[in-house]
Amino acid sequence: MASIQFLGAARTVTGSKHALFVGKKTLLVDCGLFQGRSELKELNWKPLPIRADQIDAVLLTHGHIDHIGYLPRLYKQGYRGPVYCTRATADIARLSLPDSGRLQEEYADYANRKGFSRHKPALPLYTEKEAVRACKLLEPIPYYENLALPGKCTARFLIAGHILGAAFIQLYLPDGRTILFGGDLGRYNVPILKDPDEVSYADYLLVESTYGNRSHAKDPPRERFCDEIKRVIETGGVLVVPAFAIGRTQELLYYLSQMEQEHSHEPLIPVYLDSPMSAAATRIYSRYPQLYDEETSEMLRTSGDPLSPRSLHTVTDVSQSKALNFMDGPAVILSSSGMASGGRVVHHLAHRLPDERNTVLFVGYQAEGTLGRRLVEGASEVTIMGETVPVRARIASIQSLSAHADADGILRWLRGFKKPPKRTFLVHGEPEAQEALDERIRTELGWETAIPRLGDLSDLG
Numbered sequence: 001m002a003s004i005q006f007l008g009a010a011r012t013v014t015g016s017k018h019a020l021f022v023g024k025k026t027l028l029v030d031c032g033l034f035q036g037r038s039e040l041k042e043l044n045w046k047p048l049p050i051r052a053d054q055i056d057a058v059l060l061t062h063g064h065i066d067h068i069g070y071l072p073r074l075y076k077q078g079y080r081g082p083v084y085c086t087r088a089t090a091d092i093a094r095l096s097l098p099d100s101g102r103l104q105e106e107y108a109d110y111a112n113r114k115g116f117s118r119h120k121p122a123l124p125l126y127t128e129k130e131a132v133r134a135c136k137l138l139e140p141i142p143y144y145e146n147l148a149l150p151g152k153c154t155a156r157f158l159i160a161g162h163i164l165g166a167a168f169i170q171l172y173l174p175d176g177r178t179i180l181f182g183g184d185l186g187r188y189n190v191p192i193l194k195d196p197d198e199v200s201y202a203d204y205l206l207v208e209s210t211y212g213n214r215s216h217a218k219d220p221p222r223e224r225f226c227d228e229i230k231r232v233i234e235t236g237g238v239l240v241v242p243a244f245a246i247g248r249t250q251e252l253l254y255y256l257s258q259m260e261q262e263h264s265h266e267p268l269i270p271v272y273l274d275s276p277m278s279a280a281a282t283r284i285y286s287r288y289p290q291l292y293d294e295e296t297s298e299m300l301r302t303s304g305d306p307l308s309p310r311s312l313h314t315v316t317d318v319s320q321s322k323a324l325n326f327m328d329g330p331a332v333i334l335s336s337s338g339m340a341s342g343g344r345v346v347h348h349l350a351h352r353l354p355d356e357r358n359t360v361l362f363v364g365y366q367a368e369g370t371l372g373r374r375l376v377e378g379a380s381e382v383t384i385m386g387e388t389v390p391v392r393a394r395i396a397s398i399q400s401l402s403a404h405a406d407a408d409g410i411l412r413w414l415r416g417f418k419k420p421p422k423r424t425f426l427v428h429g430e431p432e433a434q435e436a437l438d439e440r441i442r443t444e445l446g447w448e449t450a451i452p453r454l455g456d457l458s459d460l461g
């Protein structure tokens, strides 16, 4: 007897958490934080329908906060079991969870000082210290190794593309049936990482649907990035790129290295990487060259570290970060978070948005309710940390840089299945995207699908 309960990323793109009940055991796949709209963030404060001490093991598909960021909360509720993930994901979690705790502490402090939170006093979901303690539960497992789990289940981590260390989790029930937890599905033929592994069989499948209703623009991202750099060279402005610390930043650094190689005679404009988290994530990438694709491995052999362009200045302390406010362009500032929902980039936006010489370049998905989404949708002014900021800077975005497969990419991966799963659950998407993908899967592949709601329990027999 097995059943699955959807505790997050159900008709939304954050908060990934799937509880699997097998006999008397409970496994939790992904332990993500809800992000974006305030009613979603409120969910992080609500207790889970299962008690933390009744969960027997946690498995993580990858290190993004919307897949791991609830872990310290689970720890606070008493969870002390193992947390299995790939080695690179464990490294990323040790970096990003304490960072998440620290950001929450800082944000709560700031909200209390400025008095703009609805909660009095504003509290962090967890602290940096609590996140560090939760990280002690991480148990790294190599890709493709069989992992014995409670409830006589076994699991293997397969390569998912997406970000370093990302995995599909192929989980075998005691009766031999398999459930494939797709986590976030990466793309084919993108820089740095290998393509997602082909999967040919699963009885039940959970597949993400972030871009289920979209095709990534075909415009080559490197050329678009290069064009935006040229534009600020002309205006003398600053190009602010809110970039996800893990994945997107490394892709941009890779493109910068490529540009430098190809335009080695041209003067370089300075590129400031102003995110300790992004710098540390880049160091983690450099520790796993075995996970690089052919092209990146070749670049590493022939021209040195592809993630360390010559024009790069890594900003470490806060005073250096503040000093960037007084810097004239042209220059590039890469800073996180990618949706401008926190981190140092928020301060850069507050400072650079009112000047029309500047450009803000978004390079990834902007969830509903985030500052990034408001800017991309053309807001003429925005509220940043309680202050009204006029938007005069050029707002641009490169859609083609996503770490997620688009609808065609998802379908391509699904076509690798030799036999339809008994049921395919669409998770991790906003409703319009999910419905569009659902329609394609049913009509083009003839598979049985479901779009679970938060809290839905599905019996797997």
Ligand SMILES: [Zn+2]
Pocket: 062, 064, 067, 162, 184
């Ligand atoms: Zn992800």
